Amino acid sequence: MVIDKINITKEMKFAAKNESQKRDKFIKHHFEVKHLTSSQRDEIGFIGEFACGELLGVDWKKNIRKDYKKIDDFDFLINGKSIDVKTETVPVKYAKKILRKEISDNELYGRRLINQGQFNLLKKYDIVIFSLFAREHLDYWFPIGYIETKHIIENYPPTINRPDGGKYPFSASAIPTSILKPITDLKI
Numbered sequence: 001m002v003i004d005k006i007n008i009t010k011e012m013k014f015a016a017k018n019e020s021q022k023r024d025k026f027i028k029h030h031f032e033v034k035h036l037t038s039s040q041r042d043e044i045g046f047i048g049e050f051a052c053g054e055l056l057g058v059d060w061k062k063n064i065r066k067d068y069k070k071i072d073d074f075d076f077l078i079n080g081k082s083i084d085v086k087t088e089t090v091p092v093k094y095a096k097k098i099l100r101k102e103i104s105d106n107e108l109y110g111r112r113l114i115n116q117g118q119f120n121l122l123k124k125y126d127i128v129i130f131s132l133f134a135r136e137h138l139d140y141w142f143p144i145g146y147i148e149t150k151h152i153i154e155n156y157p158p159t160i161n162r163p164d165g166g167k168y169p170f171s172a173s174a175i176p177t178s179i180l181k182p183i184t185d186l187k188i
Helices: 010-026 038-056 092-099 116-124 149-155
Strands: 076-078 081-090 111-115 127-134 137-148 159-161 167-176
Touching: 010 038, 038 076, 038 081, 038 127, 038 137, 081 092, 081 111, 081 116, 092 127, 092 137, 111 116, 116 149, 116 167, 127 149, 137 149
Parallel strands: 081 127
Antiparallel strands: 076 081, 111 167, 127 137, 159 167
């Protein structure tokens, strides 16, 4: 099976760093992670948006906002569909399983998380595209799949409880990876 990926350029990295610095004073962070600083996490998010633009045939440079004084309504608007991109970093071992569709929804990294603080924003979008970087190799962005936000809102309210009895690092909508639709099926 061929896994689509987007090569991350120096230009994307530079633009992500620049945009992250411009947005920093206007953003409310909903969560922290131990393996990335807030700045690094913001840069990963921007790079994910830029890479997704490449995948969707959108000029990511023209898609950069002029300012960040208010929260955006979407990352992309294509054919009347508002799209949000969620990008995470995953250890290589799990990234391979996710991309090969070999991960169980109930195992570690088997679900895509949307922080409870971002859950109410879902009503602004039609589609969420989930993507990842292998944590040890940030030079390639991989789309995981997509889902309509209506399905998330109706079926996956935020929770702290994992299906295996453990706890998520924060309350989140935990979307099973198995229900995500392939990016190739995205009709926009």
